[in-house]
Amino acid sequence: MQTALDVETRALLAKLLRSERVGALGTLRDGAPLVSMVPFLAEEDFSAFWLHVSRLAWHTQDMLREPRVALSIAQTDDRRTDPYALARVAIRADAAQLPGDSEHAGRLKRAWLARFGQSHIHFELADFSFWRLAPRDARFVAGLGRIHNLSADAVRAAARGPERP
Amino acid sequence: MQTALDVETRALLAKLLRSERVGALGTLRDGAPLVSMVPFLAEEDFSAFWLHVSRLAWHTQDMLREPRVALSIAQTDDRRTDPYALARVAIRADAAQLPGDSEHAGRLKRAWLARFGQSHIHFELADFSFWRLAPRDARFVAGLGRIHNLSADAVRAAARGPERP
Numbered sequence: 503m504q505t506a507l508d509v510e511t512r513a514l515l516a517k518l519l520r521s522e523r524v525g526a527l528g529t530l531r532d533g534a535p536l537v538s539m540v541p542f543l544a545e546e547d548f549s550a551f552w553l554h555v556s557r558l559a560w561h562t563q564d565m566l567r568e569p570r571v572a573l574s575i576a577q578t579d580d581r582r583t584d585p586y587a588l589a590r591v592a593i594r595a596d597a598a599q600l601p602g603d604s605e606h607a608g609r610l611k612r613a614w615l616a617r618f619g620q621s622h623i624h625f626e627l628a629d630f631s632f633w634r635l636a637p638r639d640a641r642f643v644a645g646l647g648r649i650h651n652l653s654a655d656a657v658r659a660a661a662r663g664p665e666r667p
Numbered sequence: 668m669q670t671a672l673d674v675e676t677r678a679l680l681a682k683l684l685r686s687e688r689v690g691a692l693g694t695l696r697d698g699a700p701l702v703s704m705v706p707f708l709a710e711e712d713f714s715a716f717w718l719h720v721s722r723l724a725w726h727t728q729d730m731l732r733e734p735r736v737a738l739s740i741a742q743t744d745d746r747r748t749d750p751y752a753l754a755r756v757a758i759r760a761d762a763a764q765l766p767g768d769s770e771h772a773g774r775l776k777r778a779w780l781a782r783f784g785q786s787h788i789h790f791e792l793a794d795f796s797f798w799r800l801a802p803r804d805a806r807f808v809a810g811l812g813r814i815h816n817l818s819a820d821a822v823r824a825a826a827r828g829p830e831r832p
Binding site: 522523524526527528529530533534535536537538539541560568570571572573574576578579581583584585586588590592594618619623624641643 | 687688689691692693694695698700701702703704706733735736737738739741743746748749750751753755759783784788789806808
């Protein structure tokens, strides 16, 4: 069952998606799951999550074959006694490569470098490109037992803040 | 191609597997990947990685149907400029539930509580049980471009320290 989030929970989700920088990408490889750490950037309105990956990487080869992927974003472990209380969201998404010469790619590159300064080296490598992950749905665990199944619309609603629910 | 690790790289892998507390579990759901944050505990000799999960959780239902899973363990993001330099390992494993009344389960419970003190609440819930993840292979990225494909044996070798390679 999918639910709408209250103001406080929307703010928690927005904070999680904007403050964390690395996620875990699940792809399909030989019919079984593979999970890889990936830096990511959330689109302002949460309509997409961007990756910048090498076509030499296993997960990129996987996405070329099977666009259905998952991205887990978890609150950084602050060494609290019970890690099950950490906030996390599992997004199921469709992945598509962004053409390198698009206007969008230029804008993204600036946003990416603003977040990951040192990573300009990756833009000098021909095998790196942006991939767009468009959410199909999400499962947000705001803390112990606080589980919310969300539509892609509900994820986008979290980007709009308290004034515009 | 699978490689043997040098002493320094084995120590890096052992440190990663012992010091991190939460990983990202990849399971298969409706033919597509799902990724969930999970606390984990490495067996002393790295022959297994233990989870303590609820049978109500999606990932547990997935593992009951399809034992092939993946566990990604990444160095906690320390906000360095290039997150691609973080160490991480993607383990592909077979999952099996541990019978709750086994002697092993008692020993594991003590080890689990020593690591995750507050989580004793989960042991009072009937739906939680231990699952054993036995590695099939692993992909260890020790840093930018330092990629090692490892057999399950090579993962275990990292547990033995520098004296016994």
